[in-house]
Amino acid sequence: MTASGAGRRRRTVICALPLLGFVMAGALAPVIAPYDPIANDLMASLARPSMEHLLGTDQLGRDQLSRLLYGAQASLILAAAVLAVSVTVGVVIGAAGGFLGGWPDRVALWLMDVTLTLPSLIVALAILGVRGHGSANLVLALSLTGWPPFARLARGRFVSLRRSAYFDALQVLGASRFRILFQHALPALAAPVLVYASIEIGFIVLSLAFLSFLGLGIPPPEPEWGQMLIDARPYLDSALWLALPPGLAIAAVVLASNLLAEQFATDNLPLVRLGMPRRRARMNGSTAGPYRVEELAVAFAGRKVVDGIDYRVAPGRALAIVGESGSGKTLSTLAPLGLIDATARVSGRAVLGQVDLLGGGPAIQEAVRGRRVGVVLQDARGALNPVRTVGALLDDAVRHAGVVPRGRERARSLELLKMVGLPEPESQVSAYPHTLSGGMCQRVMIALALAGEPEILIADEPTSALDVTTQAQIHALLADLRESIGMGLILISHDIAAAARIADDIAVCYAGRIVEVGPAADVVSRPDHPYTRGLLDAVPSPKAVPGTRFRTLPPAEPARRKVSACAFAPRCAHATKRCHVEEPPLQPVTPGHTSACWVRPTVARPIGYDGA
Numbered sequence: 140m141t142a143s144g145a146g147r148r149r150r151t152v153i154c155a156l157p158l159l160g161f162v163m164a165g166a167l168a169p170v171i172a173p174y175d176p177i178a179n180d181l182m183a184s185l186a187r188p189s190m191e192h193l194l195g196t197d198q199l200g201r202d203q204l205s206r207l208l209y210g211a212q213a214s215l216i217l218a219a220a221v222l223a224v225s226v227t228v229g230v231v232i233g234a235a236g237g238f239l240g241g242w243p244d245r246v247a248l249w250l251m252d253v254t255l256t257l258p259s260l261i262v263a264l265a266i267l268g269v270r271g272h273g274s275a276n277l278v279l280a281l282s283l284t285g286w287p288p289f290a291r292l293a294r295g296r297f298v299s300l301r302r303s304a305y306f307d308a309l310q311v312l313g314a315s316r317f318r319i320l321f322q323h324a325l326p327a328l329a330a331p332v333l334v335y336a337s338i339e340i341g342f343i344v345l346s347l348a349f350l351s352f353l354g355l356g357i358p359p360p361e362p363e364w365g366q367m368l369i370d371a372r373p374y375l376d377s378a379l380w381l382a383l384p385p386g387l388a389i390a391a392v393v394l395a396s397n398l399l400a401e402q403f404a405t406d407n408l409p410l411v412r413l414g415m416p417r418r419r420a421r422m423n424g425s426t427a428g429p430y431r432v433e434e435l436a437v438a439f440a441g442r443k444v445v446d447g448i449d450y451r452v453a454p455g456r457a458l459a460i461v462g463e464s465g466s467g468k469t470l471s472t473l474a475p476l477g478l479i480d481a482t483a484r485v486s487g488r489a490v491l492g493q494v495d496l497l498g499g500g501p502a503i504q505e506a507v508r509g510r511r512v513g514v515v516l517q518d519a520r521g522a523l524n525p526v527r528t529v530g531a532l533l534d535d536a537v538r539h540a541g542v543v544p545r546g547r548e549r550a551r552s553l554e555l556l557k558m559v560g561l562p563e564p565e566s567q568v569s570a571y572p573h574t575l576s577g578g579m580c581q582r583v584m585i586a587l588a589l590a591g592e593p594e595i596l597i598a599d600e601p602t603s604a605l606d607v608t609t610q611a612q613i614h615a616l617l618a619d620l621r622e623s624i625g626m627g628l629i630l631i632s633h634d635i636a637a638a639a640r641i642a643d644d645i646a647v648c649y650a651g652r653i654v655e656v657g658p659a660a661d662v663v664s665r666p667d668h669p670y671t672r673g674l675l676d677a678v679p680s681p682k683a684v685p686g687t688r689f690r691t692l693p694p695a696e697p698a699r700r701k702v703s704a705c706a707f708a709p710r711c712a713h714a715t716k717r718c719h720v721e722e723p724p725l726q727p728v729t730p731g732h733t734s735a736c737w738v739r740p741t742v743a744r745p746i747g748y749d750g751a
């Protein structure tokens with residue numbers, strides 16, 4: 140531990156000591172209290188502190204130390220009960236709202252807002268005034284307004300997890316939605332709940348003392364700190380020892396609870412382990428084979444955004460799907476895995492080995508994700524759970540994939556980190572994602588995707604957030620891994636030149652269709668479709684004369700396609716009448732190379748791209 144870490148730990152312990160003393164006093168009162176706290180001894184009335192009565196006695200001769208200890212017990216039990224009710228009610232309401240969204244969330248928010256506007260002590264006074272004294276009524280009175288902060292914490296946590304990139308990433312690894320929320324959101328909620336609960340302890344103890352002081356708390360003769368202060372009031376001049384101990388005890392607990400909460404909030408709380416779903420049996424029919432996607436269509440609210448896409452990746456081969464933003468690259472690859480918006484209507488076939496991912500439904504898709512198909516997402520940093528170390532994330536993924544015996548997870552995690560070229564993997568396993576560079580995060584993301592020893596790795600623009608040097612390194616890593624492991628690679632990219640360096644085949648996607656597909660070398664050196672040419676023209680060349688202007692495509696009207704027309708026609712310099720009324724099918728250019736264009740203008744190799 141670092142010196143500052145040790146210092147923080149020491150401060151936390153110092154802040155926690157009074158609370159620990161309070162808990163110990165309350166728990167051990169029956170054992171350590173020297174006298175019965177309610178036994179009167181009028182002969183010893185108002186005795187000064189002495190060896191016999193360390194804190195003196197009150198007007199009825201009751202031992203003050205014993206009453207203080209039993210008072211701690213009463214406060215402790217009530218504080219624990221109020222916290223238990225407030226945390227349970229708050230977390231259930233907040234989690235339900237955050238998890239379900241929609242009207243349950245609106246109702247939960249409304250309840251929280253209304254309750255938060257109520258002044259807690261006035262509500263408590265009203266309840267106790269109507270229902271009378273008693274521990275149960277005290278718990279009800281204080282927890283009725285105590286739950287909303289916990290509900291807000293829970294709701295915030297569930298909503299943010301549901302929307303986070305690492306929620307997507309966990310789904311990618313094969314965890315079910317429901318399990319992720321409960322295994323990842325609830326444990327992660329423990330830290331903020333603990334922080335808030337430690338503030339609440341002080342507030343509850345103070346409220347109890349205040350209510351007892353008003354005669355609405357624990358009824359006499361039971362010992363309670365507020366009650367002790369009332370008893371001491373007439374003797375403030377003559378017997379200060381009566382008021383001081385309960386007053387100081389209340390002040391110490393309140394102060395300590397606030398300081399501890401502050402310490403927790405600024406310090407790293409002991410980070411909570413977030414579990415991953417347990418190993419599941421490998422699926423039947425898992426013999427490695429080509430991955431075939433046929434006639435894939437995706438529609439949102441009746442609008443087709445992917446329309447009849449086919450592609451195929453054999454083991455050990457790499458296919459790059461390239462195109463502009465919004466052309467449908469991501470949907471074409473993630474839809475078969477069930478990783479797109481639930482409102483989408485997906486049709487077609489996606490067959491891996493003998494398993495039909497679309498025909499099999501969510502259970503099959505979940506079983507395949509993270510095991511037979513690995514996915515590397517664009518934003519690696521966002522996709523890595525920030526409160527888990529690299530080692531813990533990998534161990535979970537390895538355990539989830541079930542590829543090594545229990546207890547061997549860490550060894551496998553280290554192997555994976557070495558495989559993806561992370562420098563000093565032994566020390567990086569204890570690093571948190573935010574301490575790593577973008578390139579290192581992407582390597583960790585790739586290691587996670589490889590944990591299940593997938594047959595197919597889908598890399599969705601894995602380098603878009605990285606500098607060019609790191610981009611080249613990650614691309615080289617993917618190419619190496621594909622060869623050394625013999626898995627199929629699907630690379631999604633905007634950059635046709637970079638894709639050509641890695642992939643065996645390139646599929647060019649435009650407005651939800653593949654407009655040209657073929658061996659990478661053919662597609663970039665003999666592009667047939669004007670859109671492919673446009674993409675290649677946009678690639679800068681190191682040999683270009685300074686000042687050379689790139690040829691660019693006219694601005695897009697993305698994905699707005701007439702059913703019977705070439706979607707690219709409005710941007711195409713070669714478009715004829717036919718292009719505007721009839722959609723071209725994919726036709727052979729050379730063996731294995733097809734293109735969907737009526738005109739097929741024979742233009743020499745495009746300016747700019749030199750294949751370097």
Ligand SMILES: Nc1ncnc2c1ncn2[C@@H]1O[C@H](COP(=O)(O)OP(=O)(O)OP(=O)(O)O)[C@@H](O)[C@H]1O
Binds near residue numbers: 464
């Ligand atoms: N949840 C959704 N609801 C409606 N339309 C969507 C939804 N998700 C994607 N789309 C639309 O589908 C089309 C294809 O999206 P997709 O994410 O596959 O594109 P992409 O080529 O991967 O783009 P990018 O490179 O920007 O990621 C886009 O026009 C997009 O607006």
